[in-house]
Amino acid sequence: MTRSIARGVRDARKDRGWSLEALSARSGVSKGMLVHVEQARANPSINTLCRLADALGTTLSRLVEPVELPPVRTVRAGEGACLWRSAHSAGRGVLLVGSEPSSSLEMWDWTMYKGDSYGGESHLPGTRETVHVLQGSLRIEVHGEATVLHRGDSAVFAADHTHTYSHTGDGKLHFVLAVAQPATTARATGSG
Template identity: 35%
Template sequence: MTNKVNILTETGADVQSISEAVALRIKAWRKQQKLTLDALSHRAGVSKGMLVELEKGMANPSIAILCKVAAAMGVSVAEMVDVASKPNVHVIDEADIPVLWTGEKGGAARLLAGSSGPDMVELWRWSLPPGERFASPGHPQGTFELFHVEQGTLTLIVDGVRTALTQGSAAVARTDVPHEYANENNEPLSFTMTVAELQR
């Protein structure tokens, strides 16, 4: 399984435009905030080499790295991939919704929409075939996620505690600790997830 953002592992102009947009946004925000690469690296806890690759549009970072860089810059991942809220209504066409993760078995996570700024809310849609899983080391303190299972059974593991969410059920989970989403059954799994990360 890969926890990498698929802006560079896929092919086509749309994918390339996403990686270029991320590169341009990071450069612009860093310059606007007068941050050197060294300072951003220290603030985000991400290597300077990774930041250089991101700014060149050459990196294939994990979702966790994008989250760290976005948090260090006071923006959301949704802003970085241009699915963030704007004044009034910002409509994102289906073709413009990015896939930010794919698994070895064909699972996928799409960031449908999100808010701007350091206080952020994101709406995701995940699909996991049998045997697929995704692991996160945890988000900043106070982060929580809302889940709704559309099809199948989601095994949610939060800080070592396993919970099975069946089709039609919903849950709220604290995700500022290590957590995983897994499909441990023999049928496809799809679920929506909302992440709320509020600055304290």
């Protein structure tokens, strides 16, 4: 996966005619980290990848998937890109599939265990996240307001604020997440 990310970031940067310094300034990611990412010597965090995708005006899935995509992309069980792992459990966040920048939609499969938490940075203006809990209880905090969802509950929120996902109970938490970013926002960011 680090090779796909390296190629995706490097190709997107070069397509725009940007230097490493320019991408660093636009994304807030250090030039040193960019060098490591583009040389496939680093496994960047989701937050770093999101900042790079936002700065490049593309989707996260476009940075981690192969450049040439078939007319129908099928992601079989276990083939998604695992972009978050808990430091103390088997928790993980897997990008299942994402669409092209014109529609900017990503589908995620998340698993967390007691004590797991993930803090997401603000996405581009107009970005919305939709979550559906399959098992357990999920605490979402967005812009200082907390909501707890239980099995079968769903929620949608503006993800252009910092937000946190936390497991609030015992056992396993399993939820699916869709991230929808307005295509006009992505294009505007990529051109500036």
